[in-house]
Amino acid sequence: MMRKLLVLLSNSNGGNQDNYKIPFSNVVVIGTRNYFWGRKWRNVDIQVASWFLFVHILALFAPFTFTWDSFFIAFIGYLLTGILGITLSYHRLLSHHSLKLPKWLEYTFVYFGVLAAQRDPISWVSAHRYHHQYVDTNKDAHSPINGFWFSHMGWLLDSGYMVEKYADRKNAEDLKKQTFYIIMQKTYMLHLYGCGAILYACGGFPYLVWGMVW
Structure with missing residues (x-):
């Protein structure tokens, strides 16, 4: 059990392992992907990995840059991007069509x-x-049968997996027909850089740290 748990939590080099059951579940890992070495890194993977590294480096400065203004920026950022942006719009509105909003509010x-x-x-x-x-x-976008790390974070750094499984993303045709979503897809990273620049311009390094790391 200990060996299986260690394989589950680590195995950073990827490669196939003996089948094993994830503790406290009925899911059986049938083989892990090469997470870091021996795989093709696409441009989007490098961008995402660089962004992750940047944000985690910023997080190291959080205890030394705390101000109540910065904390307020982080709190507002969480409400806007986490609650309204991801939970309400990305998840409930777009993914599951649980509600409808006027287009200006949706966007x-x-x-x-x-x-x-x-x-x-x-x-x-x-x-x-x-x-x-x-x-x-095996066709789950972040399936645990490919290992713990892959289902948790690895899939975000492995766009090749998505291309292998469903390159054309036919299940999102409703979004691909709308110009707004096409623009967001093509200019995605620019908006993150712009957000960081605005935070820095408004409140300096503390705003950048707390606004981007919340």
């Missing part, structure tokens, strides 16, 4: 989601719809 909330740095709307929604369609199988 506003979705733009907040873009600033949450969880990928553009088309990519996020497509992956989530495939996840529900193929949950815990």
Whole structure:
């Protein structure tokens, strides 16, 4: 059990392992992907990895840059990008069609989601719809049968997996027909850089740290 747990939590080099069951679940890992070495890194993977590194470096400065103004910026950022952007718009509105909003309000909330740095709307929604369609199988966008790290974070750094499984993202045609979502997909990283620049211009390094790391 200890060996299996260590394989589950680590195995940074990827490669196939003996089948094993994830503790406290019925999911069986059938083989892990090469997470870092021996795989093709696409431009988008490098961008995402660089962004992750940047944000985690910023987080190291959080204890030394605390101000109540910065904390307020982080709190507002969480409400706008996390609650309205991801939970309400990306998830409930776009992925599951649980509600309808006027287009101007839909696009506003979705733009907040873009600033949450969880990928553009088309990519996020497509992956989530495939996840529900193929949950815990080999076609799940972040299937645990490929290992703990892959299902937790690795899939975000491995766009090749998405291309292999469903390159055309046919399950997001409703979004691909709208110019707004196409623009968000093509200019995604620019909005994150712009957000960081505005935070720095408004409150210096403390705003950048707390506004981007919340």
